[in-house]
Amino acid sequence: MATVKLGKTGIVTDKNGFGALPIQRVSDDEAVRILQKAYDGGVTFFDTARFYTDSEHKLGLAFKGMRDKVIIATKTAAKNADEFRKDIRTSLDNLQTDYIDIYQFHNPSFCPKPGDGTGLYEAMLEAKQNGMIKHIGITNHRLKVAHEAIDSGLYETLQFPFCYLASDEDIELVTKCKQADMGFIAMKALSGGLITDSRAAYAFEAEFDNVLPIWGVQRESELDEFLSYVTNPPAMTDDIRALIDNDRKQLQGDFCRGCGYCMPCPAGIEINNCARMSLLLRRSPSELQLTPEVQAKMMKIEDCMHCGHCRSMCPYHLDTPALLAKNLEDYKNVLSGKVKVC
Numbered sequence: 001m002a003t004v005k006l007g008k009t010g011i012v013t014d015k016n017g018f019g020a021l022p023i024q025r026v027s028d029d030e031a032v033r034i035l036q037k038a039y040d041g042g043v044t045f046f047d048t049a050r051f052y053t054d055s056e057h058k059l060g061l062a063f064k065g066m067r068d069k070v071i072i073a074t075k076t077a078a079k080n081a082d083e084f085r086k087d088i089r090t091s092l093d094n095l096q097t098d099y100i101d102i103y104q105f106h107n108p109s110f111c112p113k114p115g116d117g118t119g120l121y122e123a124m125l126e127a128k129q130n131g132m133i134k135h136i137g138i139t140n141h142r143l144k145v146a147h148e149a150i151d152s153g154l155y156e157t158l159q160f161p162f163c164y165l166a167s168d169e170d171i172e173l174v175t176k177c178k179q180a181d182m183g184f185i186a187m188k189a190l191s192g193g194l195i196t197d198s199r200a201a202y203a204f205e206a207e208f209d210n211v212l213p214i215w216g217v218q219r220e221s222e223l224d225e226f227l228s229y230v231t232n233p234p235a236m237t238d239d240i241r242a243l244i245d246n247d248r249k250q251l252q253g254d255f256c257r258g259c260g261y262c263m264p265c266p267a268g269i270e271i272n273n274c275a276r277m278s279l280l281l282r283r284s285p286s287e288l289q290l291t292p293e294v295q296a297k298m299m300k301i302e303d304c305m306h307c308g309h310c311r312s313m314c315p316y317h318l319d320t321p322a323l324l325a326k327n328l329e330d331y332k333n334v335l336s337g338k339v340k341v342c
């Protein structure tokens with residue numbers, strides 16, 4: 001069993017955290033069963049968000065009466081102090097608890113600080129002083145905001161995408177968090193479905209002792225995979241390194257990381273998934289990407305106004321509108337049967 005200490009929070013937990021976004025898609029009973037099985041298997045860290053519809057409610061049902069046994073992190077996307085106070089009360093009610101271990105600002109476009117005029121950080125501090133939360137965290141997809149959060153000294157944890165396709169800049173954030181004694185919570189450790197070998201994904205995260213990956217779990221088979229890593233954590237081997245190197249090569253060039261830095265799109269296009277649809281179709285079960293909902297999202301690409309916003313925001317210098325068009329063309333060919341994917 002491998003554990004992680006989340007910097008100055010002092011929280012020590014198993015290196016397999018539970019990402020509770022996907023349990024929105026299953027029934028209360030199924031979610032409770034999965035969450036309790038995760039706990040019984042050694043998982044103690046559970047990450048959710050106000051934004052994940054009924055995910056907090058399901059955590060509340062699962063851990064009622066055993067609150068002190070688990071660590072719960074949730075998030076608010078509040079834009080001002082009033083919304084923040086409302087959100088925190090809702091989170092506490094849903095979670096059936098009187099405290100939250102880590103309360104995080106959910107992917108704000110700026111780094112909330114005292115005196116910035118939003119009142120957000122002041123409301124966060126007030127919640128900490130009232131005992132409603134124990135630690136203050138922030139989640140983000142933007143390197144600039146992440147650096148600002150670390151440099152500010154105002155945050156105890158940072159949650160950021162981190163997987164074996166990480167750039168040197170992403171790795172620098174992990175190092176910087178360690179130096180600042182901040183916990184680093186890794187989201188998208190499977191790169192939103194592009195990484196299909198969870199053993200390799202874990203072995204990469206294991207190379208960073210201050211990183212806590214949270215695995216998005218919906219199905220029992222996925223959970224079983226990660227529970228096996230609680231008792232038997234995979235270590236980096238030559239074979240795994242070769243697999244990672246090969247994936248890095250395959251996913252070089254005009255490959256969208258799904259980071260979402262370029263969003264929101266004024267035409268409402270879900271760029272972070274649509275611009276990598278060809279990869280998702282081939283690297284994950286294709287039927288998941290061919291549902292009427294996903295088809296509707298892909299067809300929205302035709303509404304692109306070529307405003308250039310996404311291209312100017314992409315840290316990987318992708319020609320995003322062209323990439324979207326290329327992915328749509330391939331998608332239509334797959335739908336019509338002209339191109340086969342397994």
Ligand code: SF4
Nearest residue numbers: 265304305307308310
């Ligand atoms: S160029 Fe198209 S896809 Fe990109 S932000 Fe503008 S409308 Fe959205």
Ligand code: SF4
Nearest residue numbers: 256257259260262314
């Ligand atoms: S197009 Fe660039 S900025 Fe947008 S999601 Fe993909 S990698 Fe991120």
